[in-house]
Amino acid sequence: MDFEDIENGIVELIRKAETELPKDVVNSLKKAYEIEEGVAKTQIDAILTNIDLAKKSKRPMCQDTGIQTFFVTVGKDFPHIEKLNEIILNGVKKATKEIPLRPNTVDPLTNENHKDNTGLQIPYITWEFSEGSDVKITALPKGGGSENMSKLGMLKPGVGIEGVKDFVVEEMIKAAGNPCPPTVVGVGIGGGADLSLKLGKKSLLRPVGERHKDKTIAKIEEELIKRINASGIGPMGLGGKTTVLDVHVEKAHRHPASLPVGIAVQCWADRRANMIIHSDGSWEVK
Amino acid sequence: MEYHLNIPADKEQIKKLKVGDIIYVTGKVFTARDEAHHMMLEKDKISFDPAEMALFHCGPLMKKENGKWQAVSAGPTTSSRMEIFEDKFIEKFGIGIIIGKGGMGERTEKALQKYTCVYTSYTGGAGALAADKIEEVLGVYWLEELGMPEAAWIFKVKEFGPLVVAIDSHGESIYRNIKK
Known part of the structure; x- marks a missing residue:
């Protein structure tokens, strides 16, 4: 299994979440634009323009790229469960440089920034298990x-x-x-x-x-x-x-x-993206 | 009303601004969040003149390309965190325009009145849009000590806005009006 390729998949998962809002969120913002007026309308207008710009230029829509948060459902027959944590961690470090992401992990006692969006307990990963051999990951970068x-x-x-x-x-x-x-x-x-x-x-x-x-x-x-x-x-x-x-x-x-x-x-930037890793190591980001 | 202002704006221009007005600003802005506020209040001397600039509550996402800093995404951060510093900050540095989001409290309102300053709101989260109005990154202070989000970045901006005048220099606040 090509673990480095899956790490690149994690980068794409984070890129998708940071640069492209899910359709359901965009649609509900568009509905809000229709009913608002005055100053409120100018705000939704700026939000919608920004969403469009971020998607086209593949840039994070908000400078606060959040604490990287993942919900992972692991199929119990996936062959390399032991590698998943490391793959996600390395993916986050790569994404920080490549997308880029704002370095957002700070030691609460020394205030030192860890600079790669990892740190103690972070990224924050919730693990669940299911039948089957696929791994499903939802990224929810949290501002x-x-x-x-x-x-x-x-x-x-x-x-x-x-x-x-x-x-x-x-x-x-x-x-x-x-x-x-x-x-x-x-x-x-x-x-x-x-x-x-x-x-x-x-x-x-x-x-x-x-x-x-x-x-x-x-x-x-x-x-x-x-x-x-x-x-x-x-x-x-x-x-x-x-x-x-x-x-x-x-x-x-x-x-x-x-x-x-x-x-x-x-926040309105309800950033979410999904990834599936198959048992042969191939992956898709949706 | 809509205004297009150069920074620094003179006190007469600031006084004209009323809650609900929309402004676009051109000139220099510096970013300062919690840490930079704290640090600048403690220092006797700093190497740039905040009075020449607008204060931007922002922790930008920056990248360095060919030795030059560029803003990737740079919207406002939550201003209420700076409430504990802002009255002293306005007094010490002679700030005329503050750009942030989410609103500020009574202490800041009073300082805005006393020192003729306005608090304006830029759309939170609209980081890519804001970055496109930044023409040049003129400098950065305390990057090593404070890290990228908390450092003081100096930007040259053009027609930065729309900024909604949310608290003016006459004691009016859009947020207080909504609370009622």
């Missing part, structure tokens, strides 16, 4: 401005789902223009503190505009979209109708005493 607006609420179970909804709406109003709205908001309800945040982040992998299969959750999502957009915060917090492009909710069972709510916020 700092939106990540800074993440929130964890350990609510009292007595407040119920209404309390959960109020918490999400209030936090997104407090976040205002900081996370580069219109955003995509991921909400994890239940589990423990860490699991709720993880669910929130993972829910960002779902395409914008796609409702949850569970009708009760889909209804909560719809209500949250409506209420947050009614705030009038608008694109970049300058006022307007579109504060969120979408809200995704996921749930896990909770401890009787706890009602964790994890909020993960993604």
